[in-house]
Amino acid sequence: MDALRQYLVGxxxxxxxxxxxxxxxxxxxxxxxxxxxxxxxxxxxLIQPIHTIPDLELQSRLSQWEDAAQAIAEDGKSxxxxxxxxxxxxxxxxxxxxxAAEANAEVAAEVTIGEDGIPVAAAITGSxxxxxxQQLIDILTEELGIPEAGLKWNx
Amino acid sequence: MTKLFVSVIVILSLCLPVSAxxxxxxxxxxxxETLMPETTxxxxxxxxxxxxxxxxxxxxxxxxxxxxxxxxxxxxxxxxILRSFAGSATALVRATGVVILSLLLMSSADSMIRLxxxxxxxxxxxxxxxxxxxxxxxAAQGGAAASASLYIGTAMFDTLLGSLIAKILTPMVxxxxxxxxxxxxxxxxxxxxxxxxxRGLVGWCLKTILIVxxxxxxxxxxxSGTTDAVALKATKLTMSTVVPVVGGIxxxxxxxxxxxxGAMKNAAGIYGILAAAAxxxxxxxxxxxxxxxxKLTGAVCSVIDPKGMDKLVDTFxxxxxxxxxxxxxxxxxxxxxxxxxxxxxx
Numbered sequence: 001m002d003a004l005r006q007y008l009v010g011x012x013x014x015x016x017x018x019x020x021x022x023x024x025x026x027x028x029x030x031x032x033x034x035x036x037x038x039x040x041x042x043x044x045x046l047i048q049p050i051h052t053i054p055d056l057e058l059q060s061r062l063s064q065w066e067d068a069a070q071a072i073a074e075d076g077k078s079x080x081x082x083x084x085x086x087x088x089x090x091x092x093x094x095x096x097x098x099x100a101a102e103a104n105a106e107v108a109a110e111v112t113i114g115e116d117g118i119p120v121a122a123a124i125t126g127s128x129x130x131x132x133x134q135q136l137i138d139i140l141t142e143e144l145g146i147p148e149a150g151l152k153w154n155x
Numbered sequence: 156m157t158k159l160f161v162s163v164i165v166i167l168s169l170c171l172p173v174s175a176x177x178x179x180x181x182x183x184x185x186x187x188e189t190l191m192p193e194t195t196x197x198x199x200x201x202x203x204x205x206x207x208x209x210x211x212x213x214x215x216x217x218x219x220x221x222x223x224x225x226x227x228x229x230x231x232x233x234x235x236i237l238r239s240f241a242g243s244a245t246a247l248v249r250a251t252g253v254v255i256l257s258l259l260l261m262s263s264a265d266s267m268i269r270l271x272x273x274x275x276x277x278x279x280x281x282x283x284x285x286x287x288x289x290x291x292x293x294a295a296q297g298g299a300a301a302s303a304s305l306y307i308g309t310a311m312f313d314t315l316l317g318s319l320i321a322k323i324l325t326p327m328v329x330x331x332x333x334x335x336x337x338x339x340x341x342x343x344x345x346x347x348x349x350x351x352x353x354r355g356l357v358g359w360c361l362k363t364i365l366i367v368x369x370x371x372x373x374x375x376x377x378x379s380g381t382t383d384a385v386a387l388k389a390t391k392l393t394m395s396t397v398v399p400v401v402g403g404i405x406x407x408x409x410x411x412x413x414x415x416x417g418a419m420k421n422a423a424g425i426y427g428i429l430a431a432a433a434x435x436x437x438x439x440x441x442x443x444x445x446x447x448x449x450k451l452t453g454a455v456c457s458v459i460d461p462k463g464m465d466k467l468v469d470t471f472x473x474x475x476x477x478x479x480x481x482x483x484x485x486x487x488x489x490x491x492x493x494x495x496x497x498x499x500x501x
Contacts, residue, residue, distance in 0.1 A: 008323070012330045012349065019343045065310045069303035072287045076178075076294030076302070080412050083295075087408035095400070116393070117405055143400040 014045045085113045092119050092144060099139050100124075105132045112150070121150035178292035178416060180423040180430065181284035186277055187433030195422070201429045205436060213440045220448035223263050227452050227468060228459070230256050235460040253340040256464055260449075260471045264332065267442050271478040272325055274438040275485040278431060279317050282489045285427040286310065289496035292420035296413055296499055297387045301379035308375055309492040312368040316488060319364070320481050324357050328477050331357075335470030350470065357477050361484045368488060372495045417499070424497040428490060435486040439479065446475035 018038035025031040089111050096109040107126030114120035122140060133153065140146045183191045189212065192204040234252030241248040286309055293302035331353045338346035390409075449472035457465035 008327060008330065012334055012353075015334070015345060015349045016337055019337065019341060019346050022345075023341050023343065061314065062307070062311065065307045066303075068287075068310075069290065069306040072290045072306065073294035073299045073303045076291030077299050079291065080295035080416060083415070084405075084408045084412045087411055088404055091404045091408065092401075095404070117408070118401060145401050 011042075011045055014042055018042055081117065085117055088117055088119065089113050092122075095144070096122065096124065096136070096140065100126070100128070100132070100136060103132045103135055105129075105136075107136075111146075119144055119146050121152070122146050123152040123154060125154040127155050178288055178295065178419040178423055180288055180426040181281065183430040183433055184277060184281060186274075186437075187430055187435075190433040190436055192429055192433075195426045195429050198425050198428070201425070202432065205429065205432055209436045209440055212437055213444060216441045217444050217448075220263075220445045223259065223445075224448045224452040226259050227256060227464075228455060230259060231456045231460050231464045234464060238460075249342075250340045252464060253336060253467055256467055257336045260468070261332075263445065264471050264474055267445055267475060268325065268328060268478055270438050271442055271482045272321065274435060274482050275317065275320055277434050278482075278485050278489055279313055281427075281431060281434060282309070282313055282492070285423075285430075285489075285493065288423055289420065289427070289493065292416055292423060293496050293499055295416045296420065297390075298380065298383045298499055300382045300386075301376060302496070304375040304379045305372060305492065305495050308368070308371045309488070312364065312371070312488060313492075316361075316364050316485060319360060320485070324360060324477075324481055327353055327357055328474050331477065332470060332474050335474075336467065339464070339467040339470065354473060354477065358480065361480050365484055365487060369491060372491060376495055376498065420499070421497065424493050427493050431486060431489045431493070435482065439482055439486075442475055442479050442482065446472055446479060449475060 018041065022031065022035055022038060025034055092111045093109040096111070097107060100107040100109075105126060105128045107124050107128060110123040110125075111119050112121040112123075122144075124136065128136070137148060137151065140151060141148055190205055190208045192201040192208075195201050230252065234248065234255075238245055238248045238252075286306060290302045290306040293305070331350060334346050334350045334353065337343070338350055391406075449468055453465050453468035453472055456468050
């Protein structure tokens with residue numbers, strides 16, 4: 001970047017110097033020759049340092065941006081997943097309580113959500129008859145897909 | 156009674172809003188606070204409020220620009236009169252006039268260049284805060300690949316444009332002014348051509364960066380968006396294979412999250428655009444009023460003193476034009492990237 005700036009300053013400085021020289025030589029016989037020399041000099045200055053213009057170090061920064069982008073996107077994804085799991089947990093628990101209420105039982109439910117957001121275990125608290133318990137087991141395993149081994153009964 | 160109570164709780168729990176994580180735009184910095192609309196619910200309403208506030212704020216700047224222009228006109232008239240009596244010392248009078256006018260114009264031009272640069276830095280800083288919020292929100296909506304690509308593109312082009320403006324283009328504007336002053340003093344064609352070259356180079360750099368950036372964002376949005384769309388379809392397919400009741404719950408939860416995050420992302424995007432406009436608008440109008448005042452003065456000068464000081468005034472107005480272009484390019488970059496994030500996953 002600095003080299004590019006130096007290059008541009010150099011070009012402008014040479015142009016200014018050439019202009020001043022040609023102004024000073026106004027009316028002189030050698031003005032035409034000096035103008036040609038100034039033109040050649042300016043051309044050389046213009047084309048000489050082009051190959052030395054450095055890159056903007058974007059390549060080295062690219063990996064940093066990639067890492068940052070991945071981290072932010074992962075954060076966003078995991079936050080959304082957590083939100084989703086919270087809703088699934090709430091809705092599943094509400095579903096269990098509702099089904100128990102339909103069978104005239106009053107229970108509290110605590111559902112555990114697996115990695116895919118699918119319920120994998122449930123803890124049911126409340127005094128219920130064996131018949132209602134069996135009815136709830138059927139609902140939990142068949143409708144909610146929770147394996148029987150993942151069910152815990154309290155009270 | 157118990158059944159009713161349980162049913163109410165069940166219904167309420169099913170209607171629970173989604174608000175675990177917030178995707179909000181960073182609050183507007185102090186520089187944009189005066190112009191920031193009070194409500195950002197409506198984009199059009201916000202823009203109108205912004206313009207109304209900006210128009211009220213710009214009046215003192217117009218008066219300041221008018222004062223500078225009156226000074227320029229007075230100096231031009233004086234130089235023109237002196238030149239008509241100068242005889243053989245016309246060139247000397249002309250050079251003196253150029254120096255006096257340059258001194259008159261330089262302080263205001265310098266403050267405008269600094270103002271433009273400061274605005275560009277503030278826009279860049281705000282963009283760096285807004286960008287992660289938009290990226291996270293888009294990733295939460297299922298556009299992880301697209302959001303990461305858009306983030307990388309915006310960060311890269313913002314750095315590129317910021318570095319170019321700070322390290323090359325701004326010094327080039329000063330060089331443009333120096334060459335312009337020398338060209339006016341000496342009436343040299345080579346210097347005028349060099350001045351045109353500098354102006355062309357600055358304009359070309361800005362245009363190229365914006366075109367490449369827009370193309371990158373467009374292509375990335377399509378390519379990465381397709382990847383995300385495929386991933387979303389796969390997730391939906393997985394949902395449909397699980398037990399119906401759970402599948403329904405999963406589908407509802409996904410929909411609720413998507414809708415919730417989408418609403419938050421939209422609000423953050425609109426707020427972000429309005430905040431960027433609030434940061435940008437006041438300095439833009441200040442520089443623009445200075446630019447237009449100089450253009451007008453240049454036109455009047457060309458009537459008073461043809462082939463005289465009008466070229467110098469035009470040089471300064473062109474420099475203001477370059478600063479306007481740089482500031483606008485920086486703001487446009489932020490707008491384009493925010494809109495790309497708002498567009499989201501197709």
